[in-house]
Amino acid sequence: MSTKPVEAGSVKTGSFIVIDGEPCKIVEVEKSKPGKHGSAKARITAIGLFDNVKRSIVVPTDSRVDVPEVLKKLAQVISIFGNTVQLMDLTNYEVYEVPVPEEEEIKEKLSPGIEVEVWEVMGRRKIMRVRG
Numbered sequence: 001m002s003t004k005p006v007e008a009g010s011v012k013t014g015s016f017i018v019i020d021g022e023p024c025k026i027v028e029v030e031k032s033k034p035g036k037h038g039s040a041k042a043r044i045t046a047i048g049l050f051d052n053v054k055r056s057i058v059v060p061t062d063s064r065v066d067v068p069e070v071l072k073k074l075a076q077v078i079s080i081f082g083n084t085v086q087l088m089d090l091t092n093y094e095v096y097e098v099p100v101p102e103e104e105e106i107k108e109k110l111s112p113g114i115e116v117e118v119w120e121v122m123g124r125r126k127i128m129r130v131r132g
Contacts, residue, residue: 002068002069002121002122002123003018003066003067003068003069003122004066004067004069005064005065005066005067006064006065006067007061007062007063007064007065008042008044008059008060008061008062008063008064008065009031009040009042009061009062011026011029011042011044011065011067012026012029013026013027013028013029014026015067016046016049016067016068016070016121017044017046017065017066017067017068018065018066018067018068018122019044019046019055019056019057020055022048022049022050022051022053022055023048023049023050023068023070023121023122023124024046024047024048024049024055025046025047025049026044026045026046027045027046027047027054028043028044028045029042029043029044029045030042030043031043031061038060039060039061039062040060040061040062041058041059041060041061042058042059042060042061043056043057043058044056044057044058044059044065049119049121049126050121050124050126052102068121068122069121070119070120070121071119071120071121072117072118072119072128073089073090073091073117073118073119073120074089074090074091074115074116074117074118074131075087075088075089075090075115075116075117075118076088076090076113076114076115076116077110077111077112077113077114077115077116078095078112079112080100080110080111080112082100083099083100084097084098084099084100085097085098085099085100085110085127087116087118087127089118090115096125098118098125098126098127099126101126101127101128106127106128106129106130109130110127110130114130114131114132115130115131115132116128116129116130116131117129117130117131
């Protein structure tokens with residue numbers, strides 16, 4: 001697993017977190033003040049990077065949460081067949097396949113020869129945007 005623990009109180013909107021084993025992008029962080037009994041809490045709402053499912057957790061701000069390491073790489077589209085895009089990494093020339101992205105604005109721009117930005121998170125890859 002390529003994650004690192006951070007304090008729940010330090011996460012920010014727009015950063016990443018692992019909820020239920022799924023890497024997610026944080027869309028909202030609400031912090032409550034400590035009550036008479038207990039510690040301050042953080043309510044973190046996030047959307048899954050791979051499945052677009054909304055998830056939320058409530059944790060004490062001083063507890064640890066996992067943050068995924070996000071590797072951003074450039075790749076070139078080699079071919080598209082069915083629901084699969086074949087890509088070549090532009091740094092080490094490794095060839096691999098990823099599912100066609102759900103987002104229409106990305107899907108309609110895909111064609112052989114196009115450069116894309118691929119995010120590698122927790123051993124999975126996803127095309128995040130088309131370059132150029």
